Amino acid sequence: MTETWNITLRVSRQKQNEAPHFDSFQMEVNPDEYVLDAVERAWAFHDRTICFRHACHHSTCGACGMRVNGLEKLTCITLIRDVARDGATLKVEPLRNFPIVSDLTVDMGAFYRKMERVEARAVLPVTEAEIENPPAQWDAEDSQYIRLSDCIECGLCISACPVMATTPEYLGPAPLAAAQDNGIKRKPELLSVVDCEDGVWRCHSAFECTAVCPSFVDPARRIMDLRKQVVGARLRNLFGKA
Amino acid sequence: MDSTRNQPSARRFWSWFIPLRRDIGSWAFALNRATAIGLTIYLFLHLIILGKLAQGPGAYDQFLALTENPLIKFGEWLVVAAAILHGLNGIRVVLTSFGVGVTRQKQLFFGFMAIAVVVILIFTARMY
Numbered sequence: 001m002t003e004t005w006n007i008t009l010r011v012s013r014q015k016q017n018e019a020p021h022f023d024s025f026q027m028e029v030n031p032d033e034y035v036l037d038a039v040e041r042a043w044a045f046h047d048r049t050i051c052f053r054h055a056c057h058h059s060t061c062g063a064c065g066m067r068v069n070g071l072e073k074l075t076c077i078t079l080i081r082d083v084a085r086d087g088a089t090l091k092v093e094p095l096r097n098f099p100i101v102s103d104l105t106v107d108m109g110a111f112y113r114k115m116e117r118v119e120a121r122a123v124l125p126v127t128e129a130e131i132e133n134p135p136a137q138w139d140a141e142d143s144q145y146i147r148l149s150d151c152i153e154c155g156l157c158i159s160a161c162p163v164m165a166t167t168p169e170y171l172g173p174a175p176l177a178a179a180q181d182n183g184i185k186r187k188p189e190l191l192s193v194v195d196c197e198d199g200v201w202r203c204h205s206a207f208e209c210t211a212v213c214p215s216f217v218d219p220a221r222r223i224m225d226l227r228k229q230v231v232g233a234r235l236r237n238l239f240g241k242a
Numbered sequence: 243m244d245s246t247r248n249q250p251s252a253r254r255f256w257s258w259f260i261p262l263r264r265d266i267g268s269w270a271f272a273l274n275r276a277t278a279i280g281l282t283i284y285l286f287l288h289l290i291i292l293g294k295l296a297q298g299p300g301a302y303d304q305f306l307a308l309t310e311n312p313l314i315k316f317g318e319w320l321v322v323a324a325a326i327l328h329g330l331n332g333i334r335v336v337l338t339s340f341g342v343g344v345t346r347q348k349q350l351f352f353g354f355m356a357i358a359v360v361v362i363l364i365f366t367a368r369m370y
Contacts, residue, residue, distance in 0.1 A: 070263050071263055094248060097248070098248060100248045106248070160264075162257060162258050162268065162271055165254045165257045166251065166252050166255050166257075166258070167250060168249065170250075204274075204335075205270075205339065205347070206270070207266075207268075207347055208267055210267075211265035211267065220267075220344065220347075224338055224341050224344045225341060227341075228341050
């Protein structure tokens with residue numbers, strides 16, 4: 001028999017010239033549904049003016065990132081059971097550190113431009129990917145195979161980063177992780193982009209990006225590795241081995 | 243529409259100190275920021291007090307008599323506790339910043355904070 005919970009969905013609302021506020025919607029849900037299902041139900045049966053982004057519903061497009069009860073979640077893979085209980089209130093808000101377009105929809109433009117600055121790869125040769133249990137030796141023909149990059153550009157790390165909250169110029173976790181993925185040796189031109197005040201040295205090790213990342217990119221570890229790459233490049237430049 | 247409330251701004255520095263529901267790294271970050279600000283304020287107070295020396299031994303001795311006040315003593319305890327917490331948390335940041343224990347940063351934090359508590363307790367026992 002299907003389990004049913006009664007929850008109150010509180011949705012952050014902000015339209016043009018409107019003061020920000022919350023609208024509440026009472027609804028019956030199956031706790032094994034996802035938070036995005038509840039938002040869609042509010043839109044479908046209660047208020048067609050709720051504005052939110054969604055597309056793939058299986059954590060590939062990165063469109064449905066929101067703050068659920070104050071924490072960044074990819075709502076299409078966040079079970080209601082994991083963030084609420086029967087009779088509870090489920091609060092959904094837009095991601096932080098982005099301009100609000102409408103309600104739960106934010107303008108990701110500046111973030112995408114930063115991803116372009118570091119020449120983030122959407123796909124990469126499987127031989128360069130961080131995968132579990134890679135073979136001891138790749139075959140020559142393996143390099144023809146490509147796979148999607150782990151980062152789905154959902155922006156959750158940008159919202160969760162405490163440094164990002166106060167420094168709009170900071171590149172941020174996902175772009176720095178993308179720069180690490182490219183590698184300073186492979187793309188030396190990235191050195192000037194990341195080795196600066198608002199680049200790799202701005203991170204203050206809160207590790208919140210890694211905590212919220214739904215795609216196991218582990219941006220914090222990648223930022224620390226990028227620092228090693230930058231120091232290595234500086235030393236090589238110092239001793240004329242560029 | 244005022245969408246600026248959601249955008250990055252230096253005025254939102256207060257959010258550094260609200261790590262509620264967040265992971266342990268955010269608590270470590272907030273602790274480091276709070277102790278850093280406390281120690282910076284102390285540094286200025288310290289310099290102001292040292293400036294009393296320029297007003298002659300009388301003025302300085304007058305201040306030294308104040309240090310027996312329990313409130314001032316508690317303030318001194320806070321400074322030492324903040325320095326220990328900040329210093330040990332800082333070692334964690336330095337280590338992880340250069341790739342040491344990055345995937346074990348939570349354990350590093352708990353380890354260093356355990357050391358900090360022991361050192362603070364020893365200092366407290368000696369102070370009082």
